[in-house]
Amino acid sequence: MNRFLPRLSVILAAALLTACQANPGPPPVVDEDDRSATPTNSSTTSPPPEAAPEEDLLPKRSTVSIGVDPLRGGLNPHLVANNSELVNQIAELVLPSAFHGTEMDTDVLESAEEIEAPEGVAMRVRYTIAAPAQWSDGTPISGSDFNYLWSQIMRTPGTKNISGYRAISAVRTSGNGRVVTVDFDHRVEGWHKLFAHLMPSHLLEDRDFASVLADGIPASAGRYLVESMDRGRGIITLNRNDRFWGEDPANIDVIQLRAVRDTAQAVNMLRSRQIGFADFTPQQTTLENLSLLSNVNTGVVTRQRQLRLEMSAAEGALNDQPQRRALASLLDTDQIARLATGRASELEPGHNPFDSNSELAPLRERAGRKPVRIGVDPQNPTALAAATTIVDVLQAKAIDAEVVTERLTTITSDLLPAGKVDAVVAWDENGNDAMSLANYFVCATPTRPAATLSGFCPDNSAETALGILSGELDSEAAEERVGHLNREEVLFVPLLNEVRVHALGKGIVGPGQSIKDWDSGLISAPQWRKDDD
Secondary structure (H helix, E strand, O other): OHHHHHHHHHHHHHHHHHHHOOOOOOOOOOEOOEOOOOOOOOOOOOOOOOOOOOHHHOOOOOEEEEEEOOOOOOOOOOEHHHOOHHHHHHHHHHOOOOEEOOEEOOOOEEEEEEEOOOOOOOEEEEEEEOOOOEOOOOOEOOHHHHHHHHHHHHHOOOEOOHHHHHOEEEEEEEOOOOEEEEEEOOOOOOHHHOOOOOOOHHHHOOOOOOOOOOOOOOOOOOOEEEEEEEOOOOEEEEEEOOOOOOOOOOOOOEEEEEEOOOHHHHHHHHHOOOOOEEEEOOOOOHHHHHHOOOOOEEEEEEEEEEEEEEEOOOOOOOOOHHHHHHHHHOOOHHHHHHHHHOOOOOOEEOOOOOOOOOOOHHHHHHHHHOOEEEEEOOOOHHHHHHHHHHHHHHHHOOOOEEEEEOOHHHHHHHHOOOOOOOEEEEEEOOOOOHHHHHHHHOOOOOOOOOOOOOOOOOOOHHHHHHHHHHOOOOHHHHHHHHHHHHHHHOOEEEEEEEEEEEEEOOOEEOOOOOHHHHOOHHHHHHHOEEOOO
16 A cells, blocks of 8 residues: 555645646647647557545635625626626626726737728727637637627627727738737727627637527636536536636635525525625615624625616607607606615616606507507516516506516517517616717617617717717717707616625635725635635
C-alpha cells in the first residue's frame, strides 16, 4: 500500500492547485471559414485512467447560496421577453461585453477605437479582441460572435437597442478572427453600448434566436458559467469558469441562485442561513418581517425598469389615436400598481400623462366590433395581474375586453405584427440613453422589425433617430421628443417602476459592510468570499 502514497500526494496537489486558480492554456486557433473538426482515429490503446481519490480526500469546493426572484423565461438578455434583474445580472457574469458603460473591458479587447472611414461610410469602429479571450469550451472569441449578435438583433422581433444596430451597415472580420471592423450608415455617438453580452455563435448560429438560451447558456466567457438550471426546484447553479483568462478570476467556486417566491420563504432561508444574500421583489410586509431578524441588513433599491401598457398601432389593433387615448384615460396607475403588486409599501406607481376626461366613444365603438385584447405573458405574475385589472376597468365601463395570455416571444413575433392584440403589458428598460430614446423613431421595414412594441412610425422618424444617435440632440432634447410623441400619439402608459429589496445575512463577505455597497447585487459576485463564521 505504501508505494501508492507518493502518487496520491501528486494527485491531491494537482487537485488543490486546480481549485485555487483559473489558468487556462492558450486557446486553439479557429479558422473563421471552417469551425468543424473531425476527430482522428488512433489504434493506440490508452492506459486505463488512474483511480480517482476518495471523495472525502478532495478539496471542498467553496459554495454560497443567494435568494433571487424565480426565473420566468430564458436567459437571452437581448430579448424584451426576458427583461428582468436576474437575467441581466447572470449575463454580466457569464457573457463577455466590449464595454461596460463607457469603459472598455480589457479582458475581452486589446483596443476599440473610431478610425478614419472611407468615402461612403459615415463612421468606422475597429475592435481588436484580446489574444487569450476564449469561451469556456476553448473556442476563441472572434468576429463571428460580433456578426452573429448584430444579424440576429436586426432580424428578430422583440429585441433591445435596435436603433444602434440598425445604424450598422457591415461587420467585417480579419486578423485570424481577432480584428472586427464595423461600418455605420450614420454616426452613433454612443457606440460603446453596442456588442454587450456577446453570445457563443459557434454553438448557436443554426438555432432560433428567440429561444436559443431558453434552457441555459452553453458556453461562458465571463468569470462564471451556467452549470445547470433546475426549474422544478428553482435552482440555477453557477460554477466558476476555470478557463477565464483575466487577472481577477472569481473567488467562490459555486454560486447557487435559489428562487424565493414570497417573503416568508426569504425570511426562513435567511434565518436558517440557507442563503447569505437575497435580491427579490418585495411584498407588503417584507421589510417588517426582515427587521425582526438579527444580523440581517436590509435595503431598498430602485431600477430604471418600468412595467408599461404598450399600445399597438398596427393595422387591426388600436390604430386610431382616439381609441388609444380613451383607453389610457381610464387607467388609475396608483390603483393598478397596488393591485398588480399586492402592496402599498415600497411602491412607485407610474405617472399617467393622459387626461382622465377623454371621450370614450371611439373605444366603445371599436369594442362593439371586436373586444379590446390585452396581451401578457402568464409567466410574469405582476404583469398578468396588471393586465387583468385593466380588463376589469374596461368592462366596468361597459367596454368589451379580454386578456390574451401567451409567451411574450410569441406576442412580439406573431400577435403584435398581425394586429391580434391591441396592447401589451410588459417590462421596459425605460432607458434615457440615446439608443433607448432613438428606438421610438425606428420604423419597421419588410425585412426589419420595429424597435418598440407599439409599431408606430412617426413623421420624420429617420431624421429624428439620426439626430439622437449622432448626439446632435442631447439627452434632454431627446427625452422631450419622446415625451411629446407619447403625449400626441398615446403609445404607452407607465404603470409602475421596479423596486427591489436587498437582504444581507451571514456567510458571504462581499463588496462592503453597508447594504448600500451591495446595490449592484449579483454582479459583484466575483469579489465575494465565503465567510464560515
